[in-house]
Amino acid sequence: MKKSAPKPADLSAKIAKNIRDAIISGALIVDERLPSEADLSEQFNVSRPTVREALKRLAAQSLIRTQRGATGGAFVNHISFQDAYPQQITTSTLLLSMNDVSFDVACEARYTLERACAALSAARRTADQLATMRTEIFRQSQPALSDEAFCASDVAFHRALVDGAGNPVLSYQLAGAVEAMQPLMNMITFTARSRAAIIELHSQIADALEAGNASDVERHLTELERYTQKLAADVFARRKTVKDPS
Amino acid sequence: MKKSAPKPADLSAKIAKNIRDAIISGALIVDERLPSEADLSEQFNVSRPTVREALKRLAAQSLIRTQRGATGGAFVNHISFQDAYPQQITTSTLLLSMNDVSFDVACEARYTLERACAALSAARRTADQLATMRTEIFRQSQPALSDEAFCASDVAFHRALVDGAGNPVLSYQLAGAVEAMQPLMNMITFTARSRAAIIELHSQIADALEAGNASDVERHLTELERYTQKLAADVFARRKTVKDPS
DNA sequence: TGAATGCAAATGTCAGACAATTTAAGCTCA
DNA sequence: TGAGCTTAAATTGTCTGACATTTGCATTCA
Known part of the structure; x- marks a missing residue:
């Protein structure tokens, strides 16, 4: 054959x-x-x-x-996880942009993977990683922050969460899913109202991680996923209205 | 700077x-x-x-x-997920072999990610994917199968499980984690007894997926993870004994 | 001894040529 | 006219030979 x-x-x-x-x-x-x-x-x-x-x-x-x-x-070459990140992210980003992956599918993948880390992260996150999350939350609360910077801080927050699982293999695999979402997230305009809601959820996630409460982390992540998809749906609906004003 | x-x-x-x-x-x-x-x-x-x-x-x-x-x-080039698999797998494999990732860490990452797919796969798996799993289970039951072929069938089974989630982004990310484990799994010698145990767990997973019972899938996956780690631990213990007979 | 110098080996770059492959135009002939 | 063949052109694939640049090491000289 x-x-x-x-x-x-x-x-x-x-x-x-x-x-x-x-x-x-x-x-x-x-x-x-x-x-x-x-x-x-x-x-x-x-x-x-x-x-x-x-x-x-x-x-x-x-x-x-x-x-x-x-x-x-x-x-x-000795390939370190650190070295492999950029390539993983580049490929993932291109895959998303070239394959008509809907926002919902990418979002589902990302939050499904993140929830998988929740239990491990609740048990193992270091004080340092928790501090990183708190810092990013504070940064997100600055009203002067641009939408792009807000997204970047969001990514940093979630990567700290994932890294909290203390498993480099997981961190590597998830880097692609989390970072590749950023271009899609950048299409969303974050109002003061939606920022406040996201920050509130981030705080709840950080609190649950600090308390070592895995199921709460998962619950709040699910809420964040729903809220993100709602924001995206609004954006797309508005665009459609503008483009196609029947 | x-x-x-x-x-x-x-x-x-x-x-x-x-x-x-x-x-x-x-x-x-x-x-x-x-x-x-x-x-x-x-x-x-x-x-x-x-x-x-x-x-x-x-x-x-x-x-x-x-x-x-x-x-x-x-x-x-239009980069399809299909095209990106081999590169993702090559890189993941090299990362594992070059960074002294322990069997347990790799195994934990793999099963954590697979469990994340359990709920989605229980809800969405197609009849075709279920049939693939049953076929692989049957193949695994052939005593003449070599250890390598048994591992390859194991990978095929788990990939069908992951694909059952119906999310190409998830499938792509997990391909690396699942396939990259194969060289590590190949170090294990599967006795008739351990094969039977694995096949039993695979069957239970397939049954739970057919019934749409997500929590059972997760539970059996966890059992499979534990059993796999136990097998690996035995191998390493035996090696140590041979190498270093105090 | 120690610093400067020159040599050798290896990669980085260039120029020009030819081979192989593929398409499309043009030409021939029924 | 139309089908089939031929030829030409464009482009990538490969080869040859040369020179430039970088770096380590041995040598030489103060």
């Missing part, structure tokens, strides 16, 4: 796959130096530019880093 | 960032054709190989695709 799409891959793609597999399988370990571009071009029987294109592909995925100079070369 | 590491980026990295930003900001829309490599090298005042390295970087992130021929060129 043929594969569905056995495209005759470019040489640089083949070489990149070859090296990538070696890294994933563990044949090449972290900080190990790859052969020089000249050596690789000999090994794979291709020219140096082709090898370079392959290496750039891997560099784009943060699988390798390159260094110039006598002892330079390409080295297998 | 200086940035922490304002590395003098390579030209190809700069050009890639330039084009990437244009795509993310929406200046370049899906399926739009980029200028030819020759045009780009003129615009950016660099040579063609340099432009090509930049384009390969973008291709590695699935941001563009290239096509040869008269009407060919580089086109902005």
Whole structure:
């Protein structure tokens, strides 16, 4: 049986796959130096530019880093969760914007994942993470804050909540869901009234976390989800009215 | 204030960032054709190989695709969730293997996220997804199955569960967590006895999903998590004994 | 000893050429 | 006219060779 799409891959793609597999399988370990571009071009029987294109592909995925100079070369990268965040967020954001994901679906995913962290976070959040949440709540209460800054602070609040679960794998997976929502959230105009309601819910969430009350955290998160969806629905309804004034 | 590491980026990295930003900001829309490599090298005042390295970087992130021929060129890619899975999984797998994430932490993240899907999946799973789960359960009951194949079937079962939530954003985020666990799971040797226990739990989960009983799904998932961690703990204890026979 | 210098190795960049592929226009012939 | 073939043009893929730049190390000289 043929594969569905056995495209005759470019040489640089083949070489990149070859090296990538070696890294994933563990044949090449972290900080190990790859052969020089000249050596690789000999090994794979291709020219140096082709090898370079392959290496750039891997560099784009943060699988390798390159260094110039006598002892330079390409080295297998140690990928930290910190390093992987931006790429995860970029991809998630593009996925949302390119796939006609409705606000409600994205919102549901985000709050479903956040609620999953509630119990862990209630049990484990550090004093520092709680302080971060309180700080963000205070920032949100400043009337001079722009809508974008309000959204950014909202994201910071929720990331502190997620980080409170003390599980880096969870934090990483959720970073995509939380941050990717920001462009969608930025479409909402936050009135003084709606800001007050959100801040109130944030405070209740922080209080419940401080008290270690997981079910209260989940409950308030659900209320926040409903309120956010209501705000979004209002925005879309108003837009439709303006665009299509029957 | 200086940035922490304002590395003098390579030209190809700069050009890639330039084009990437244009795509993310929406200046370049899906399926739009980029200028030819020759045009780009003129615009950016660099040579063609340099432009090509930049384009390969973008291709590695699935941001563009290239096509040869008269009407060919580089086109902005439509990134589907399907396309993004492999990269998400590769990155997640590497993150786990390179960051000394313990089995328990990864396992906790995975089952926490899966439990989050339980309620939605109990309400929305299609008959098709339920059938997939039953099929995988049957496959798992074949004694001739290798440990690797058993793990792969386990992953397929859990992905069907997650997909049952009917939220593509959730499915995408969880794919990383579920699939990235597989190399860790492969370290476990599944005895006939442990296989039976897992299959029993899988059946209970499928039954609860069929009945639309969310809390039962969550409960059985928690049992499965505990059992998995116990199996892993046994493996590690045995290894330690062999390695370090005091 | 220690600092300056030069060398060697490696990546970064450039220029030009040819190969391969694909489309579309043009041409031939029934 | 219309179908089929041929050719040309555009574009990416690859190669060759060269030079620039950066960096570590050995060497040399005060």
